Amino acid sequence: MADSYDVIVLGSGPGGYVSAIRCAQLGLKTAIVERELLGGICLNWGCIPTKALLRSAEVFHQMKHAKAYGLAADNITADLDAIVKRSRGVAKQLNQGVTHLMKKNKITVHTGTGKLTGKGKLSVTGEDGKATEISAKHIIVATGARARELPFAKADGKHVWTYRHAMTPAEMPTKLLVMGSGAIGIEFASFYNDMGVDVTVVEMLDRIVPVEDKDVSVFLEKALTKQGMTIMTGAGVEAITVSDKGVKAKIKGKDGKVAEHDFSHVISAVGIVPNTEDIGLEAQGIKTDRGFIQIDGYGRTGVPGVWAIGDCTPGPWLAHKASHEGVTTAEAIAKELGNKDVHPHPLDRANIPGCTYCHPQIASVGMTEAKAKEAGYELKVGMFPFIGNGKAIALGEPEGFVKTVFDAKTGELLGAHMIGAEVTEMIQGYVVGRTLETTEAELMNTVFPHPTISETMHEATLAAYGRALHI
Structure with a gap:
């Protein structure tokens, strides 16, 4: 007899494993199906190990510029093998952490390739080619995506x-x-x-x-x-x-x-291509657009009992968006199964921050100035450069700025855009502000700690209204 669950999650990336954990927290008997490594692309091959690589590059860059800080560092070299080894070690540590979380939350892990075979049914084919069938009241598809290849530039792994x-x-x-x-x-x-x-x-x-x-x-x-x-x-x-x-x-x-x-x-x-081929979507009548599964704000596909989250659904294709969707979908399922204590909210795609960890870093949330103008808003726009910030100068990181875009009529923060040191850590302040429907008045009246680079966020708000203090 097939193993039976309340929820099966197909894919264990930052959307899938987080959704499985939330399902388990809500008392649902949960299983997760993964064909490769727990944690998916983000944890094993994307977000986390790339940040480890970029950290090595950042330290190397600072060492080469040690003289600017009154320090001496001679004969600086980089050991590529050691850099990659550190990155892979970070990924392995977090993969083991997800494995622990599955055990802690009593989530059954099925290793193999999953495919929808009927209402509430999923087959899992292992490396030995043998397929086993499992079933659930609800199935969450979280199969992610992969790199898109150009026809004339097929990856060979060598050049x-x-x-x-x-x-x-x-x-x-x-x-x-x-x-x-x-x-x-x-x-x-x-x-x-x-x-x-x-x-x-x-x-x-x-x-x-x-x-x-x-x-x-x-x-x-x-x-x-x-x-x-x-x-x-x-x-x-x-x-x-x-x-x-x-x-x-x-x-x-x-x-x-x-x-x-x-x-x-x-x-x-x-770009990317969603991993939605050969997983049984068509046979179940699940709608896709260019391979991306079409869903509502809670992850419903339109076919009862089948849900989808993360990079196999419309963008933005970001790990934190997938995780948030995972929680929302888990709570929506729990509600359908009779839990009266959960109150899921649909995903607000306009309030998902984006971060790029280049040097200098980039972070943003909401509308760009151009998009806000296209939408018909009358704007108040503020910019404040890092060169006017004491902490940025002390760090030797004076290049960058913060830009704010406000609705001139209501004071609503329509968007915020940053480039410079540590902006990927700072953007969440504006994200929280937008979630709380903050206006310029609350941001202006907020006390920012000194000396921090985050003071540029305050100044950029003040600048939008002609009140910047340090420029």
Whole structure:
């Protein structure tokens, strides 16, 4: 007889394992199905290990500039194998942590590839090829996504890389081409540039990190160019030829001319593809759009008993969005099963922060200035540079700014955009503010600790209303 549960979660990434834990906390008999490693891409191959790599690059960068701090550090070298080993060790530690959480919460783990086979039914095929059937009142699909590959740039792991290859390189590139300037592309470009690699970034749109506010894009391009990167916007890679010596890439520039360039390696960072093939969606009548499962604000697919969360659903494709969806969906399921003490709220996609861990860091939430204007708002916009902040100067990190976008009529904080040191830690202040429906008045009346870089958040609010104090 098939094992039976209240909830089965298909996929154990930051959406899946968090959702399973919340289901278990709510007293639901829960199982999770994972074909690879608990923790999914984020924990094992994405968010966490890349931050470990970037931390090594950050320390290396600071060591090379020790003289600026009155220190001496001679003969600085980087051990690529040791850097990768540390990164993989961090991932392993957290994978073991998720394993512990599954045991702690009495969540059954089924290892194998899962597929929906009928109402409330899922088959799990192990490495031995044998399939077992399990069933549940509700199934949550959390299968995530993978890197999209261009037809002419298939990853070979040797000279043409996806993020996985870039995270565990057998050798350090000498001259690197990064295709795409979203978060993944820019983070790897920043890492390898700090490690001394000659890096070129090619972006088809007219500016890098195109989802960010234009002022952030312009500032970042100047900063990365100053660090030695070559940035090509309005450009596209039309073909690559791989040989034992490296890669020849034909790049069409902004002027429309095509030129051939030589590189040792290429990283393809041109988007993602949802992992929704061959998991039984079509047979169950579950609707998708370009492979992404269509859901409501609680994760319902439209087919009773089947839910979906995370990167296999519409974006933004971020780990914290997946985790939040996981909790919301778990509570919605518990409510359907009769729990009167849970009160789930639909996901507000407009209030999900974005963070990019390049050097300098980027963080944002809400609307850009351009999007707010398009939406018809009358705006109050404030900007405050890090050069006016004592803590940033003391840290030797005076490059950056905070930008705020307010509705001139109501004082609503429509968006906030940051670039500079530690902004990925600071953005949550504005996220909480937006969640609490804060206006400029509350932010102005908030006391910010001194000396901190967070004071720039206060000043950027004041600046929107002509009241900045330190510039």
